Amino acid sequence: MVYLSDFIINAVIVSALSFLIIFLITPPFIKYLNKKGKTVVDYHKPGKPMIPRPAGPVILIGIVIAEIILYLLILDVKIISLLLTTIIAFFIGYIDDLKTMPGWFKPVTLILAAIPIIVLGSHGNYLGLIFDSAFIPLLYIPLILSMISIVGNTINSIDVFNGVASGFIIITMIPLLVSVLLFGNTNVFLMGLPLFFGVIAIYHYHKFPSKIFLGDSGTLLLGSMYAAISIAGNSEIIGVIALLPAVMNSFLFLSSVKKIVEHRQVKTRPVLLSDDYRLVASKESRAPATLVRLILAKGPLSEKEIINRILILGTFSSILSFISIVIQYSIMKGIISL
């Protein structure tokens, strides 16, 4: 148990460290990537500019340093498991950044990232199900293994436009952190702060128009760490509810193509680019269904307009997540009974 003053000091230290490191080292890293020619085309903009990629390494450096300092301050083994999960997810994404891997690679290998959580016992045996908790010691293990992989890939699949993945994580982290504080513990809350403030820092460079792309290393790192925090903080369902638009995107895509494939491997594109650089939903019945295609169903939109709409959907699901927190907290405190 930490005292309130210690808690606030620790929170300020880890938040500031993560934010400042990522905010300050990203500009030189952008220059480095440009110099090395590690750039990709931004297809949705006039002139098709080359954008450096990936931002994963800078996010990792900021978060790892902040979490190591936090470990020295509070000595909680959960930090080690969270760090290992994040680092494994980063390397899986980094391999995909360097060399395009088959569709099965990320979902299957991300299962490995869940192992530190299980081995170091960072999970509980109870699954919080809004109305109460369920004691599921055995079912919980496959749930953890699949959750890291699913959430990591879900965030990866929503990273289709400038600033969407980072903006989406910022919005959905707010109910998750509140839930962790109420239903988990203060240490896990502190562990979540470097992710939250680190993403705010990278959003400054990733937002429209992007100066850097996250890459698979960045998105898998963010998604896996989000999932690990929700598991360690007894907030799995709250975390999933906040992610509903992204979950819906993955579900729509998977149930349309009926197999696990990379988006770039799909022959019929769900969305087309018009001459005035507005995006149009494909009329092809064989084209996979995605969240963006559904947003565009009622007419073309610019990239910026689509980004705003995805973030509005993220805000809506986060509000639902807050409503779920209120219900769970009210039942827990006996304010309402069923």
Next chain:
Amino acid sequence: MRLFGLFALILIMWSMIMIVSYFLIFIIGPLHINMFNNSTDKLISSIVKASLAIGLVVVLILLLGILKTKYLRKTLLKS
């Protein structure tokens, strides 16, 4: 409003998660099977509960699939 349909879809998904949670806690959770009146009953109860919980999640996914197909027909193919 362009996003109205998607808001409704997310709201339905959330309602389904809440209903499944309610079922797991209040219907499946308290289930207890008395067959042999020894410790085997606890194991059987756990297996039955776990199977029902997994079945409920499968039903949830199937319902979401039906919902998705209907929504797609209504929006994409009409437009």
